[in-house]
Amino acid sequence: MSSTVQSPSRVSFGLYEADLQSGELWKAGHRIKIQSQPFKVLSILLERPGEVVSREELQQRLWGKDTIVDFDHSLGTAINKIREALSDSADNPRFVETLARRGYRFIAPVTYPVQAVAQASAAPVTVPTEPQTTTARAESIPKSRASFSPSTIRFVLSGVGLMAVLAAAGVGFYLGQSQGRGEPDRITQLTHHGRISPGAPAMESFPSAATDGVRIFTGQIENGRTILSQVFVNTGETMPLPVPSEIAAPSLGDLSPDGSKLLLRSHLSPESEQPLWVVPTGGGSALRVANINAHDATWMSDGSGILYAAGSQLSVTHLQDGASVPFATLPFGRAFWLRWSPDGKVLRFTILDPIAHTQSLWEMDAKSRKAKPLLVNWSKPATECCGTWTSDGKYYIFQSSHDGNTDLWQYNGSSAPTKITNGPLDFQAPVAARNGHRIFFLGLDSRSELQRFDATRREFLPERAFLANASRVTYSRDAQWVAWTDPQGRLWRARVDGTEKIQLTPESMQVFLAQWSPDGQQLALMARQPGKAWQLYAIQADGGSPTALLQENRNAGDPSWSADGKTLVFGRVTDLMGMESTTRNLQLLNLETHKTEAIPNSEGYFSPRWSPDGRYIAAISLDQRRLVLYDVAAKTWKALATTSVADPVWSADSRTIYLHAFMANTQPIYRVSIPDGKLEEVASLTSFRTGDIADYFFSGITPDSVPLVRARTATGNLYMLDLDGK
Structure with missing residues (x-):
C-alpha cells in the first residue's frame, strides 16, 4: 500500500x-x-x-x-x-x-x-512503496509539448524564452524511471523565478550551465536581455554576476577545471562567430581571448588551453602566448556543447547540420582526433544534444526530443540510452556536479500571449481569444481573413472575427512565416519538413496540400508577393539559421515559368518584403543593422535606416514600414517613412501594463497598422536530480 x-x-x-x-x-x-x-x-x-x-x-x-x-x-x-x-x-x-x-x-x-x-x-511527503x-x-505522466518554438531571429538572439511559473518551495517531485531500481528519480526544483534563459538551438543559441559545486552559473533574463547569473545550490538564491558591457547577452561556454574562470561569448549580434572572453567567477576584469572568433568553446581537460569551434574547424589556443593551432576538422556542420570526459581522453559534442537542421551527438578520441557519430540512427531525424559526463565518467547525460517532448537520457557507452525524465516539462541542458552522480538542468513550461498595442492608452493589451496563442500574424489585403502560425509551427486561417477557423498545414511541417497573395486565394510559406532545409511552399487558403516551389537542397526563406501575384521575391537565411558557403542574395521566382533570377546588387541582403503597391522591395543586411530599399522600376538600392532590424512589415498603403529594433535597450518598434526613411518610435518594452514581461517579439500589424507582439513573462527554472536516488 x-x-x-x-x-x-x-x-x-x-x-x-x-x-x-x-x-x-x-x-x-x-x-x-x-x-x-x-x-x-x-x-x-x-x-x-x-x-x-x-x-x-x-x-x-x-x-x-x-x-x-x-x-x-x-x-x-x-x-x-x-x-x-x-x-x-x-x-x-x-x-x-x-x-x-x-x-x-x-x-x-x-x-x-x-x-x-x-x-x-x-x-513529510512520502513516495509510494509499491514498485x-x-x-x-x-x-x-503525459508529455507536454513546448508551446513556443523559435519564431524570429531577434527573439532567439536575445536568449528569451517562455513562461514557466512554478510556485516556490524546496519539495521535490518524482519523474522518470531509474534503471534497475523500479522506482522514480527524485527531481527537486532549485529556482522559482522562471527566468533561466532557454536559448533556441534551432538558431544556435543553446542554454548552458556550469557548476563549481557551490554555485551554478547560467544565463538569466532581465529587462529583455540575457545576463549571467549564479544560483546557489543549497538555497536556490540567484544573484547576477557582472560582466563587461562588451559581452551583450552572454552565452556560457564552460567553467575552467579549477573552477575559477568562465568562458563567455555574446549572442546578441546575428554574427555566428563571436569574440571569446575569460571572466573570473569571483568578479574582476575580463580578458578578451586575442584574435579569436568562435561559436562555442571549452577548456582543455587539464586547463592548459581553450578548445574552440569556428566554422567546421576545431582549434586550440593558449592564453600565455595567444597562439592557435588546428585540432580537428569536422566532416560537416558546426560543433556545440564541447565536453571532455573526466580523464581527458574523449571529446563529445553536438553537431548542427545547417541543411537538415538536425542535432546529433559525436565523439572524438583525443589521440586520433577523428570524429564519429555516437548514436547512429537512434532517432530519425536526429534530435540529440547537449551532453555532459558525470564526474567519474560512468554516465553521459544528454537531451533528446521524442513525441513532441524533450527529456534527459542516460548513456553508459554500451547499452541503449535510458530515459531518466518523463515530462511533463521539457528538460534540457544538463550539467553534472563535480562529484557523485547529481545533475542540474533546465525545465521549461512554455507559455506566452499575443498582445495588441492600444495607441490611446499607449500600452499593449491581450489580443482576442482565438489569436491569443498566435506567433506570427498576417492579414489578407481585403482585411477579411487572418492567418497565423502557432507555437508548434502550424499554420491556421480564419475570418477576422475568428469564424471559419481551419488548420492549413500538417503536424509534421514547421512554418516560419506566411504571406497572403494579393487576391487572397493562397499563401506563400517559409517552412520545412523534419530533417529538411527551409523551403518555399504555396498553399490554398481554403486548405489542401502545400506545394514546394523550388527544387533545391539549400535554405530559402521570406517569400513576398509582387502586386500582380505572378512573382515572389525570396532570400536566404542568416548564419544562425543555417550557415552555408554559397552566395546569399535576393531572387525573383516567376510562378508561371518557375525560373529564378537574382536581383542586381542584392548580395548580403535577406528577409525581403515587397510593398503592396509593387514599387519597392525592402530588405535587411545580413548583420541586421541596416534596412535597405530597392526601387523595382529603377533597379537601384538606397539605405533606408541604420538601426537593428527584425521582422519588417509594410503598411497596407505602402507608405511606411514597421520594424523591431531588437538590439536597442528598450527594443522599440519603429515606423519608417517611405521613401525618406524617417524613424518614429511606436512602442517598446516599456509599453506593457505589468512589469513582469521578460521580453517580446514583433508578430505583425493589423490592417489598420496596429502592432501585434507576442509577450513572454518568464522562461524556465533549474532542477536537480541524483542518479543514485539520494
Missing part, C-alpha cells in the same frame, strides 16, 4: 495555489470560483500527487458508504468543474488525468510555499 501524504495547508502547481483549509483556489494572485464538492475532490488528489486515487476511495471519503447518491454522475461533474477552473482538458490533461475504470491522478508538479512546508514539517504503482505513475 502507498503511504498517505498529509499535505500542508497550501499547495502550489503551475500558476495555481490551493488553500486546503479555506477551500480557496487562486491563479496568479486572483481568486477563482470553484464549488465546494469539486474543491474537495481536488484536495484529495493533491494529497497524493502522481498517485492514482481510486473511484471507490473518492466515493467513501466524499459521500461515505451508506450515502445514496448518483456517484458516477456526481464525481464526473466534480472532475469537469475542476478542469473548467484549471483550464484543463480531458483529452490533453495538464493537471488531472483520468484512468479508465480505475480513478484519477494529479499529474502536474506540486510544490509548497515555504511557510506551509514549515507548518507541515511533522508530516508497480510507482512504475505505472512514472510511465504515464
Whole structure:
C-alpha cells in the first residue's frame, strides 16, 4: 500500500495555489470560483500527487458508504468543474488525468510555499512503496509539448524564452524511471523565478550551465536581455554576476577545471562567430581571448588551453602566448556543447547540420582526433544534444526530443540510452556536479500571449481569444481573413472575427512565416519538413496540400508577393539559421515559368518584403543593422535606416514600414517613412501594463497598422536530480 501524504495547508502547481483549509483556489494572485464538492475532490488528489486515487476511495471519503447518491454522475461533474477552473482538458490533461475504470491522478508538479512546508514539517511527503504503482505513475505522466518554438531571429538572439511559473518551495517531485531500481528519480526544483534563459538551438543559441559545486552559473533574463547569473545550490538564491558591457547577452561556454574562470561569448549580434572572453567567477576584469572568433568553446581537460569551434574547424589556443593551432576538422556542420570526459581522453559534442537542421551527438578520441557519430540512427531525424559526463565518467547525460517532448537520457557507452525524465516539462541542458552522480538542468513550461498595442492608452493589451496563442500574424489585403502560425509551427486561417477557423498545414511541417497573395486565394510559406532545409511552399487558403516551389537542397526563406501575384521575391537565411558557403542574395521566382533570377546588387541582403503597391522591395543586411530599399522600376538600392532590424512589415498603403529594433535597450518598434526613411518610435518594452514581461517579439500589424507582439513573462527554472536516488 502507498503511504498517505498529509499535505500542508497550501499547495502550489503551475500558476495555481490551493488553500486546503479555506477551500480557496487562486491563479496568479486572483481568486477563482470553484464549488465546494469539486474543491474537495481536488484536495484529495493533491494529497497524493502522481498517485492514482481510486473511484471507490473518492466515493467513501466524499459521500461515505451508506450515502445514496448518483456517484458516477456526481464525481464526473466534480472532475469537469475542476478542469473548467484549471483550464484543463480531458483529452490533453495538464493537471488531472483520468484512468479508465480505475480513478484519477494529479499529474502536474506540486510544490509548497515555504511557510506551509514549515507548518507541515511533522508530516513529510512520502513516495509510494509499491514498485508497480510507482512504475505505472512514472510511465504515464503525459508529455507536454513546448508551446513556443523559435519564431524570429531577434527573439532567439536575445536568449528569451517562455513562461514557466512554478510556485516556490524546496519539495521535490518524482519523474522518470531509474534503471534497475523500479522506482522514480527524485527531481527537486532549485529556482522559482522562471527566468533561466532557454536559448533556441534551432538558431544556435543553446542554454548552458556550469557548476563549481557551490554555485551554478547560467544565463538569466532581465529587462529583455540575457545576463549571467549564479544560483546557489543549497538555497536556490540567484544573484547576477557582472560582466563587461562588451559581452551583450552572454552565452556560457564552460567553467575552467579549477573552477575559477568562465568562458563567455555574446549572442546578441546575428554574427555566428563571436569574440571569446575569460571572466573570473569571483568578479574582476575580463580578458578578451586575442584574435579569436568562435561559436562555442571549452577548456582543455587539464586547463592548459581553450578548445574552440569556428566554422567546421576545431582549434586550440593558449592564453600565455595567444597562439592557435588546428585540432580537428569536422566532416560537416558546426560543433556545440564541447565536453571532455573526466580523464581527458574523449571529446563529445553536438553537431548542427545547417541543411537538415538536425542535432546529433559525436565523439572524438583525443589521440586520433577523428570524429564519429555516437548514436547512429537512434532517432530519425536526429534530435540529440547537449551532453555532459558525470564526474567519474560512468554516465553521459544528454537531451533528446521524442513525441513532441524533450527529456534527459542516460548513456553508459554500451547499452541503449535510458530515459531518466518523463515530462511533463521539457528538460534540457544538463550539467553534472563535480562529484557523485547529481545533475542540474533546465525545465521549461512554455507559455506566452499575443498582445495588441492600444495607441490611446499607449500600452499593449491581450489580443482576442482565438489569436491569443498566435506567433506570427498576417492579414489578407481585403482585411477579411487572418492567418497565423502557432507555437508548434502550424499554420491556421480564419475570418477576422475568428469564424471559419481551419488548420492549413500538417503536424509534421514547421512554418516560419506566411504571406497572403494579393487576391487572397493562397499563401506563400517559409517552412520545412523534419530533417529538411527551409523551403518555399504555396498553399490554398481554403486548405489542401502545400506545394514546394523550388527544387533545391539549400535554405530559402521570406517569400513576398509582387502586386500582380505572378512573382515572389525570396532570400536566404542568416548564419544562425543555417550557415552555408554559397552566395546569399535576393531572387525573383516567376510562378508561371518557375525560373529564378537574382536581383542586381542584392548580395548580403535577406528577409525581403515587397510593398503592396509593387514599387519597392525592402530588405535587411545580413548583420541586421541596416534596412535597405530597392526601387523595382529603377533597379537601384538606397539605405533606408541604420538601426537593428527584425521582422519588417509594410503598411497596407505602402507608405511606411514597421520594424523591431531588437538590439536597442528598450527594443522599440519603429515606423519608417517611405521613401525618406524617417524613424518614429511606436512602442517598446516599456509599453506593457505589468512589469513582469521578460521580453517580446514583433508578430505583425493589423490592417489598420496596429502592432501585434507576442509577450513572454518568464522562461524556465533549474532542477536537480541524483542518479543514485539520494
